[in-house]
Amino acid sequence: MLNEVKSRSAGKLESKVPTGKLEEKWTNHKFKLKLVNPANKRKYNIIVIGTGLAGASAAASLAELGYNVKAFCFQDSARRAHSIAAQGGINAAKNYQNDGDSVFRLFYDTIKGGDYRSREANVYRLAELSVNIIDQCVAQGVPFAREYGGLLDNRSFGGAQVSRTFYARGQTGQQLLLGAYSALMRQVGLRKVEMFPRHEMLDVVVVDGKARGIIARNMITGEIESHSGDAVLLCTGGYGNAYFLSTNAKGSNVTAAWRAYKKGAFFANPCFTQIHPTCIPVTGHYQSKLTLMSESLRNDGRVWVPKKPDDKRKPDQIPEDERDYFLERKYPSFGNLVPRDVASRNAKEQVDSGKGVGERMNAVYLDFADAINRLGADNIKEKYGNLFDMYKRITDEDPYKVPMRIYPAVHYTMGGLWVDYNLMTTIPGLYALGECNFSDHGANRLGASALMQGLADGYFVIPYTLSGYLADLKRDKVDENHPAFKEAANAVNDSVKNLLSINGKKTVDELHRELGQVMWDNVGMARNEKGLKEAISKIKEIREDFWKNVKVLGENEELNQSLEKAGRVADFLELGELIARDALHRNESCGGHFREEYQTEENEAKRDDENFAYAAAWEFNGDNAEPEMHKEELVFENVQLTQRSYK
Amino acid sequence: MNLHLKVWRQKNKESKGKFVEYEAKEISPDTSFLEMLDVVNEELIKKGEEPIAFDHDCREGICGSCGMYINGRAHGPQTGAATCQLHMRSFKDGDSIVIEPWRAKAFPVIKDLVVDRSAFDRIMAAGGFISVNTGGAPDANAIPIPKVEQESAFDAAACIGCGACVAACKNASAILFVSAKVAHLARLPQGKPEREKRVMAMVAQMEDEGFGSCTNTEACSAECPKEIPMDVIATLRREYLVAGLKSSK
Secondary structure, eight states: OOOOOOOOOOSSOOOOOOOSOGGGHHHHHHHHSOOOOHHHHTTOEEEEEOOSHHHHHHHHHHHHHTOEEEEEOSSSSGGGSGGGGOOSOEEOOOOTTOSSOOHHHHHHHHHHHTTTOSOHHHHHHHHHHHHHHHHHHHHHTOOOOBOTTSSBOOBOOTTOSSOOEEOSTTOHHHHHHHHHHHHHHHHHHTTSEEEEOSEEEEEEEEETTEEEEEEEEETTTOOEEEEEOSEEEEOOOOOGGGGSSSSSOTTOOSHHHHHHHHTTOOEEOTTOEEEEEEEOOOOOTTOOOOOBOOGGGGGTOEEEEESSTTOOSOGGGSOGGGEEOHHHHHOTTTGGGOOHHHHHHHHHHHIIIIIOBTTTTOBEEEEOHHHHHHHOHHHHHHHHHHHHHHHHHHHSOOTTTSOEEEEEEEEEEOOEEOOOTTSBOSSTTEEEOGGGBOSSSTTSOOTTOHHHHHHIIIIIIHHHHHHHHHTTSOOOOOOTTSHHHHHHHHHHHHHHHHHHHHOOSBOHHHHHHHHHHHHHHHSSSSBOHHHHHHHHHHHHHHHHHHHHHBOOOSOSSSOOHHHHHHHHHHHHHHHHHHHHHHHHHOOSOBTTBOBTTSBOTTSOBOOOHHHHOEEEEEEOOOTTSOOEEEEEEOOOSSSOOOOOOOO | OOEEEEEEEOSSSSSOOEEEEEEEOSOOTTSBHHHHHHHHHHHHHHTTOOOOOOOOSSSSSOSOOOOOEETTEETOSSTTOOGGGOBGGGSOTTOEEEEEOOOOTTSOEEETTEEOOHHHHHHHHHHOSOOOOSSOOOOTTSSOOOHHHHHHHHHHHTOOOOOHHHHHSTTOBOHHHHHHHHHHHHTSGGGGGGHHHHHHHHHHHHHHTTOBOOOSOOHHHHHOTTOOOTHHHHHHHHHHHHHHHHHHO
16 A cells, blocks of 8 residues: 655644643633634534544534534444443542542652653643543443442552542443443434444545544445545554554554645554553453453552462462462552552562463462452452453352452553644644644653543543634535545545455464564563564564555455454554554653663563653654654653652 | 355345345354344455444444344344354354344345344334433532432433344234333423423324334334343333323313
């Protein structure tokens, strides 16, 4: 597929962070943003891609304001977006527990948790808005857990010493998404949102340097459709499936974001990927995905391995003094609740040293025996019942009786499309919300903060910042008949035809697994220069093999799941290289990005603030050219950069 | 283990479908049901035959995408679990497995095991919400909600919208799906202001979509992967009755 960059964004990256005091930036900025008159809002068409927490909340909120919204998702219903699978909870600085929480503390924990690689002003705004999210969701009927007095309950999550996580059993994502989905469906009923399920965005259309619409494939008829709009919002989630095995849904993909990158949107910090410590380990070669066990389990579960390697005894036969509760030992103040990157790396260290447990020796224990003794099985069941059931179904083991076996798996991606303070990418009129952008979590996301960010962006940020853009937009009539749409649609058509005509020998999944293996081995929890260089050349080989050897059967003009997958894997094969390239250039360790060459004497991540306190935003330069890196220097005025310590 | 599959194949909505037989060979009992189908599909593609189309996404039992009628039961032999959570250890070596799509007039087949469940979205758009715009919500702790009320609302809210209730019902009724949403919202103070309007609108849309009537066989609740209890239907009936009485005044 040949792509030429049509619109090159000029000069350096402008973050558009407002001046003034941290706590006044958002308030002042909102006031300065131009408004669109209520009667004029209905003259604007907004396209929203993806209907997870960010997309559904944005589409609903914009429609409530009066804009005309078209919302697209590849699932058969907006309610099935992968936000639905989030288990543990959502953070908010309500301080209902009187335990010393505040907006500033949530801000501080998030910046620190992200290993000082996120933008201060965005993170502060996120913490500020967190309290409104809980109010909004309760008003929609989200059944958050409550105490007997009828008030909301909280639990603790990794990287925090306060209880600020609101939860709905182990299905918080489901309940929040159903809340946003119900708000969205209300607007569908009022005809302010037109819903396009089973549609996949395959390109963004740029006219005179501005995003003016999209090309989408109707997944039932195969029709390549053009949709024009005054702004396009990408709310398409993360790219963890580049690793093939991840906790993401099978359909989660980078295609919309990647095609935007190839049209001129910069892609920032792709190497910041989160490997979640508590997932069910791999059981066999047929494995299609990995299942997460919520971080909330680390409130009551204790992580351990046998002290001596190759210990084949059953867990209940290993006496207390022959166990190593390695997180509690190494990090006495945070214990089992250290942030995800720290917990994951430590689990890997134990397994690599031969202390792994289970038949394949590829896991560590997460043990609830103490909590069950202390609180009773009923209490544990009430808190985690559905997770325990899920574990039992998958492994055929009862976690009430034997400890869970867990191991890290790819879960979330902090990197994503570069956006300014208004959530706009480097293509004017093209926005990125939620996991799809890069801005709030730095090099490592804290638990229960993804839901918070998706909803903050959709409910409370974009309704303000979008009007600032639209108010200045010249009302020139660009519709689907503009040549730019024809051109983009033809290019999409050609690439679809190309995929169907190769008729090689390998299935899409085979090639995707090959990519995933390289990514996991060389661009996973521990990275080094040699491995990354090797990854770049191997990924190139797999990509060439893909375009010669992929076998996609069937036609375009029907439901064709192989064709859908092929397009997505083709993009992962390009993205994978960019992830490796980004990881190679970042000669430091921070958060989820651990370079073996850069560690402290105690094997902790060693940051290099002097040389790498920036976001790396990559610009596409054509299929056969190297991408160009742009730096957004990160300015820290309100926190002091320190070696992150959870000891 | 080796299994003998009989799978419903149908090219598109218009064409006539039929059962086609396949062998699934050397499948580990730890494989999930969908992974078993993945293995079969990989072999089909290699042979140049089109793979079996089926909906799936999260593979964790929460998105509600997957749904197959397996040996005459919605989501197969395991109770309280979606198809994606079913593992091959639930079967025996040499078993025959019949796999069909959901069968209901309101869920037309799109291809093979994929059906069109957009009727559920239209029912939700008719009234499955609380009318609050973004912003201006009172503090979340302003209205204390007794734990029991919140828990019973949650039991109803756990619905994943997969459609197993419709598929399991001999009348293809959507009553459990609609009741779950009505009960979730009616059991919370926030949902009370619109309760009459909501139940009337959702029931009317359900009837327009061509779902059958409820005759209290309770198959829906028995086959529900989230075990939504029958009492939500009682809640719906009471809500509907009260709404009807109020509107006739």
